Amino acid sequence: MSEMETYVRKKQEAETAESHYVRGTSENASLGVGSVVNLKSSFLERLGSVSAESLGRFLITEITHTVGEDSYYLNHFKAIPAVVHTLPAPDVELPVAQTQMATVVSNADPRGKGRVQVRMNWQTEGMRTDWIRVMTPDGGSSESVKSNRGFVFIPEVGDHVLxxxxxxxPGRPYVMGSLFNGTTAGGG
Structure with missing residues (x-):
């Protein structure tokens, strides 16, 4: 099975798991995400007696605990059948990174690719990014120039960069350019 086929199969299994769930309420404080429970559905029969029917074993994927006065406790949970082999895909928003200021802390790229390490303004002293690429107006190679074609710009240590x-x-940063500041120059 190819990597893409495996991905598609797992994605379909996750969506199927998400579509087959039950919601329930319990007074059992020991329940948590990952707990497997035997669920029963109670219903009122015609003669006024309550009957319980087993729904089977379920894996709790979400739970909210509520505690109140006088030892009041209740939880509300969401669960999927315990026989499901693939868990539902979490509904998590991906973080979004905005343009940021940083200071170059190293430009001695061990691979010689013109990358730099920077410390973002929010990072503490001693912290730094991994090696990140630097944007340039023209980069790459051509028939006549095999490498370093165009404008080569590698910021110096201490430069402020965008x-x-x-x-x-946030996992794909790159340096857009350097900015003048009070210690490097007055500006162009």
Whole structure:
């Protein structure tokens, strides 16, 4: 099975798991996410007696605990059948990174690719990013120039730079350019 087929199968299984769930209420304070419970459904029969029917074993995927005065306790949970092999995909919003200021702390790229390490303004002393690429007006190679074609710009240690993020993904930073500041120059 190819990697794509495996991905599609797992995605379909996760969506199926999410569509087959039950919600319940309990007074059992020991329940938590990951607990497996035997659920019963109670209903009122025609003659006025209560009957319980087993629904089977379920895995709790969400739970909210409520505690009140006088030892009041109640929880509300969401659960999927315990036989499901793939858990539902979590509904988590991806973080979005905005353009940020940073200071270059190293430009001695061990791979010689012109990357730099920076300390974002929110990072504490001693912290730094991994090696990140630097944007340039023209980069790459051509038939006549095999490498370092165009404008090569590597910020110096101590330079203030503007860091952008490809697709606003905080895991894909790049240096957009350097900025003048009071210690480097008065500006152009």
């Amino acid at each position: 860091v952008g993020f490809r697709y606003n993904d």
